Amino acid sequence: MINRIRDIRQQKGLTLADVAAACRPATTAQTIGRLETGMRTLSLGWMNRIAAALDVAPELLLRSESREPAMIVAVLTEDGVEAPHMQREAVLPSELAAEAPWLVLEVESSAGDYRAGDQVWLRQHPPAHAARLLNRDVLVPRPAGRFAFGRLIGCEEGGIVLSPPATGRQQARVEHPQWLAVAEMLVRKL
Structure with missing residues (x-):
């Protein structure tokens, strides 16, 4: 089995030292480097520790040798399109995400x-996290099976204020929301 530690680590924007520090108990960047290159055996214990540090399911760290993964073949920079510096596997965003399930707004x-046809993929958060989600697009449940969606522009004791995505609409205030789901990914067909 080939491991995907480096691909996942790089797509999450983490260094070897970041992953090493996030392991419980902490380890060294050199050890993480040896595990991801296969110079050291990736035991079940190491797999669980690294998966927790990367906030992914342990089985995501391995891939089958019989199925070819999607590869990053080009990188768009301010100077134009270039070949990647290293060959890397593309990991689906849904596989990189935290443990909370996805919610989707169509x-x-x-x-x-x-645009019509877009899908907005969101992650659910408790109302106590509202202050951390300011200036992000969120979906919030309302009574009677209704919802409010828009940019979170205010959070006060017992309620939040959203600015709708369309111009000419009034701000929405939601009292005591059960949860908030923050937009993390936009899926748009070209």
Whole structure:
């Protein structure tokens, strides 16, 4: 089995030292480097520690040798399109995400930056995290099976304020929301 530690680590923007420090108990960057290059055996114990440090499921660290993965073949920079510095496997964003399940908002009519046919993939958070989600697009449940969606522009004791994505609409105040789901990924067919 070939491991995907380096690919996942790089796509999450982490260094060897970051992963080593996030391991419990902490380890060295050199050890993580040896594990991801195969110079050291990736035991089940190491697999669980590294997966926890990367915030992914342990089985995601391995890939089958019989199925070819999607590869990053080009990188768009400010100077144009270039070949990647190293060959890397592309890891699906849904595989990189935290343990909370995805929620999906389907866009039926264009509004603001969102076009008809888009899917907005969101992650659920408790209301106590509202202050950390300011200036992010969020979906919030309302009574009677309704929802509010928009840019989180205010959080006060017992409620939040959203600015809708479409111009000309009024801000929405939601009292005591059960949860907030923050937009993390936009899926748009070209």
